[in-house]
Amino acid sequence: MSDHDAQPPGLTREAWDDLRARLARSRFRSRFRLNERDAAYAANQGIPTLCTHAYEFVGARLAPAIPKNDGRQTPMRGHPVFVAQHATATCCRGCLHKWHRIPAGRPLSDDEVGYAVAVIMAWLGAPPGGDPSDTGD
Helix, strand or coil, rough: CCCCCCCCCCHHHHHHHHHHHHHCCCCCCCHCCCCCCCCHHHHHHHHHHHHHHHHHHHHHCCCCCCCCCCCCCCCCCHHHHHHHHHHHHCCCHHHHHHHHHHCCCCCHHHHHHHHHEEEHHCCCCCCCCCCCCCCCC
């Protein structure tokens, strides 16, 4: 089991419900939905694989103090995690600061990376605070 198999702490059901309500009031954030291709990919890959991808994308594209192409580093489509990042305002450091109060200009801590992944995974259907590697089997 890798370090990224377990859902990170820091996103309670209450915090997710509050964030989801705020995101729903945004015309931009609330319009994101998985298309058929992304939904099929997500269902085929499963939550544990999507969680691994989320850690990889957040680590590479969001965690550095000054990410390459910040503000444009997350594609709008092409992977369910990218769609979830835009839907949850975890797509760039500016959105992380505005929506999640995580300051820009410094590397993300492990807890902040975990929080961003937890938010992404909650949008993709993993229960907040749960373990995405637990498929219930």
